[in-house]
Amino acid sequence: MNTRIESSDIExxxxxxxxxxxxxxxxxxxxxxxxxxxxxxxxxxxVHRDHPSVPGGLADALERLSGDLGSHMAKEEAALFPLMLDGGHPMIAHPIAQMRHEHDDHGAAIGEIREICRGFVLPADACRSWRALYAGAEKLVVDLAEHVRLENGILFPRFEAPVGL
Known part of the structure; x- marks a missing residue:
């Protein structure tokens, strides 16, 4: 089932x-x-530490992203989203700006993961685990990019003052 909100699904x-x-x-x-x-x-x-295409450092990059993203999502769910559900707040621009800054950091993490995985191009002799890893990592970066797009492009602007007023 496609749970992605698209303009064709909901205007x-x-x-x-x-x-x-x-x-x-x-x-x-x-x-x-x-x-x-x-x-x-x-x-x-x-297992593949001696392979020339091993995605060395990927576990560390994913671990950092997991920590950063966990903290980020907790702040959204505990503070920012409840403010939005209550109709906003005069000071909401500050937490939104912080979330946008953290989204930039997530974008950098996506770039690092893509680089480590060489654009998710598998070596010919990749095992099933390696194939599953790249499929999952690629899904993660696609999902995270869409997640950020929905927040930055649709949700946050609803609570930011128009420029020039």
Whole structure:
């Protein structure tokens, strides 16, 4: 089932529906999938440490992203989203700016993961674990990019003052 909100599905999702979608589709998926990707990456790096295409450092990059993203999502769910669901607050621009800054950091992490995985191009002799790792890591970066796009491009602007007024 496709749970992604697209303009063809919903012209302009209301804020509660959009927040629920972000939490259910992205936050829950990141929390569920990242620990397995870290574990799988550690195993691939250990087993194939002498392979010239081993994604060395991927487990560490995923572990850092997991920590950063976990903290980020907790702040959104505990503070920012409740403010939005209550209609906003005069000082909401500050936490939104912080979330945008952290989204930039997530973008840098995506770039690092893509680089370590060489654009998710597998060596011809990659084992099933390596294939599963790259499939999962590629899904993560696609999901995270869409997650950030929904927040930065649709949700946050609803609570930011128009420029020039």
């Amino acid at each position: 302009d999702p209301d804020t509660p529906s959009l927040i629920a979608h972000i939490v259910q589709r992205y936050h829950e998926a990141h929390r569920r999938e990242l620990p397995e990707l870290v574990r799988l990456s550690s195993r691939v790096e250990a």
